[in-house]
Amino acid sequence: MKATLTAKLKLHHTREQQAALDAVTLAYRDALNDTSHQAFEMNKTSNAAKIQKEVYTTLRERFGLGAQMACSVPRKVAATYKTLWTRVKQAAAQRAVNPKARRYKGLDTAPKFVSRTLSYQYGRDYSFKTGQQVSIATLAGRLMLPYEGYRKHLDWIADGARIGAAQLWYDTRKKQYFLLVPLEIELPDPEPVTHQQVVGVDVGMRYFAVASNLSGKAFFKSGKETLRHAERFQKARKSLQQKGTRSAVRRLVALSGRERRFIADVNSSLASVILKTYPHALIGVEELTGVRDRTERRSRPNSSEQTRKANRRRAKWSYAELLGFLSYKAPLLGSTVVKVDAHYTSQTCPKYGHCSRDNRPRKGLMFVCERCGYQLHADLVGARNVGLRALLVRQDWMSTGRLSCAPDVSDAETKAARLSRYAELRWSPDTSPRL
Ligand SMILES: [Zn+2]
Structure with a gap:
């Protein structure tokens, strides 16, 4: 390849x-x-x-x-x-x-x-x-x-x-x-056997990225520092915009360059850390279209509407960039990135598959399954569900010899079939694939 x-x-x-x-x-x-x-x-x-x-x-x-x-x-x-x-x-x-x-x-x-x-x-x-x-x-x-x-x-x-x-x-x-x-x-063509583990990556505002492989090895990258940094940029930008003088515009240009580089640096090194934490991995990431509502839910309730909107835009864009770095660096390190769709990854119980909005009491930090009582950090639930879906991709890859990278979200029928397959997925360290 x-x-x-x-x-x-x-x-x-x-x-x-x-x-x-x-x-x-x-x-x-x-x-x-x-x-x-x-x-x-x-x-x-x-x-x-x-x-x-x-x-x-x-x-x-x-x-x-x-x-x-x-x-x-x-x-x-x-x-x-x-x-x-x-x-x-x-x-x-x-x-x-x-x-x-x-x-x-x-x-x-x-x-x-x-x-x-x-x-x-x-x-x-x-x-x-x-x-x-x-x-x-x-x-x-x-x-x-x-x-x-x-x-x-x-x-x-x-x-x-x-x-x-x-x-x-x-x-x-x-x-x-x-x-x-x-x-x-x-590079040598990737094969299922060269991938020693399956990993799911979940992104959001509270945690910039959370990853987990199917044996339960978890990785957290807090979003706090990045968000604070981003907000500082935003405040500075706002005051410069209000000034509107020539020198303010010049400083604005320099500032947005600095901000872009800052986010790019964060994303680039984050991608490297994830790839090094899980070597030779098949890495599931979410299809971009699902991101918007997730970041919406996770923004802080006391921030102003305008700030939230800007954060959302930035998160969406920044997430695309993180995925870009991941996909770009992965093959060089013997890993492969696949997209899985993001539907209900944060609401589905990884243990018995029960899917409900109420599995997130008060939309808090904890996932609590209303059916079986399974409790876990909510972002980790997302990562595990993404990982399980990536496991399906790997199984299809094993049986067909073909790696289908991006799910075709436009096709309603195949989407329904896929969602019903997802409903069968169960997380347990004992059922993790022995690779
Ligand atoms: Zn459950």
Whole structure:
């Protein structure tokens, strides 16, 4: 099976070389913003070829970009417009149903490119040379720069992994350039026998993530610290928004970057910890569509409506990111992530399968089965139920030789069949599979 990952290469540059990198990244960013305005004038088009025809000469002459970059700028701008148009249409569809829904304003003005990130085509704008050096294009010709990175990544590059378009990225905090290089590598196909355990992961606001394997080994990651951090960002953002001055807007941009990185760091390391806690695992995670109501229930009752809404949005988005990191890192560590649907995972008794809203008295921390009296931490119940569903996936995988990753939620009939199978699931350490 193929897996893609991004190698982050730290570039060693002298002061003069850094000046050359500054010049090309700034020119590229200016070119993006200029092109964005052009596309805006052209009825906000997302047609890359059309944009390129209009701006190519300008990009070459006024911004001094090479031929490849003069093509990648219109492509990037077009892709941005396409994404924004999708959002405009989604918001319009929302408004058709709910007139109170907000109109999407992201295309009211030309989108602005803030970060200093430049795309390089492999083999054209950049290439790897012997002696662990990379040759990259700048406005003033090519630069040969030594680089360093993770040993494993460097080995893959040397061993001929398929290399894609890289991003030259300036880390403003470290005052350092990095080259982010996507690698496509060949891994042995996953098989049921190579997975030594089945794990369920549950997410929420109170606990950011709770995991359990079927032998009962549990993992908790509290959400408190993250949430407090997020709230601090939110307060700072609110006061800056109210100010509305130019410098406030600038600080707002920096702040949202910091917040995004903070959440990404939390998610990335959380994914690694989960994968290391359960090596060689088949890991069940919940289908995203089920997340919304869960986080809604778990938010604190005294927070304002606005805060709760923002938290919900952040949780949903952040959860998607956590899943992304998990799925991305899992194959590299010999694990596999599968999606199972989230229906009733927090209301179902893992012992005898009784499913009821009242299994959560006062929606509290404890799960208490109203039928059999089974008691357990509510989030752990969720994780165990997800794990049991992942076990079903594993059994199907064993018997059919095929791994079905995402349940088809749209099909009502198969969904009903699946839910009736779930009703048969029972948790007990004695019935855990011996692998
Ligand atoms: Zn029960």
